[in-house]
Amino acid sequence: MGSKFESDSFRRWFWVWALIAVITAASAAPAAPVAPDATRLIPHFDKVVHFFVFGLLATLALRAFSPASRRWLGAAVAIALTSAFGLADEFHQSTNPVRHFSWFDWVADTVGGLVAVGAYLGWPAYRRTLEWPLFRADRETREIAAECDGTHGAAAFEAKRR
Numbered sequence: 001m002g003s004k005f006e007s008d009s010f011r012r013w014f015w016v017w018a019l020i021a022v023i024t025a026a027s028a029a030p031a032a033p034v035a036p037d038a039t040r041l042i043p044h045f046d047k048v049v050h051f052f053v054f055g056l057l058a059t060l061a062l063r064a065f066s067p068a069s070r071r072w073l074g075a076a077v078a079i080a081l082t083s084a085f086g087l088a089d090e091f092h093q094s095t096n097p098v099r100h101f102s103w104f105d106w107v108a109d110t111v112g113g114l115v116a117v118g119a120y121l122g123w124p125a126y127r128r129t130l131e132w133p134l135f136r137a138d139r140e141t142r143e144i145a146a147e148c149d150g151t152h153g154a155a156a157f158e159a160k161r162r
Contacts, residue, residue: 023085029096054108082110
């Protein structure tokens with residue numbers, strides 16, 4: 001039996017917690033590292049960053065749920081978690097003397113989560129792109145598992161894998 005670090009659930013939630021740690025660390029920094037030209041060329045550049053980073057967080061949170069629960073319950077929980085963490089992150093920033101709390105940042109966080117979850121659930125091509133395995137062995141394993149569809153069990157899976 002594999003360790004807890006090898007479990008599929010652990011791997012899926014690992015990325016959620018890793019991004020939360022990165023966001024928290026960035027919030028503690030004196031200022032976000034931003035290219036000066038970006039802030040001049042794109043109005044409210046920080047809101048755009050909030051939108052996409054928290055959209056990524058919501059997508060990772062949604063993908064952390066099992067495929068069967070990714071519809072309404074998973075979507076609602078992913079959006080709620082993203083919004084709640086966005087609000088907590090704004091309060092965390094307010095403790096930093098050179099940063100401040102912004103309701104608009106929190107709105108950008110929440111809207112980013114809503115749009116990302118909506119895109120994931122409502123746009124099949126986008127979802128397939130995100131679910132595409134990076135490694136050939138994983139892709140082959142998933143294709144074989146899909147062909148076996150649970151009717152023949154592990155024996156059919158192993159026979160096709162060879």
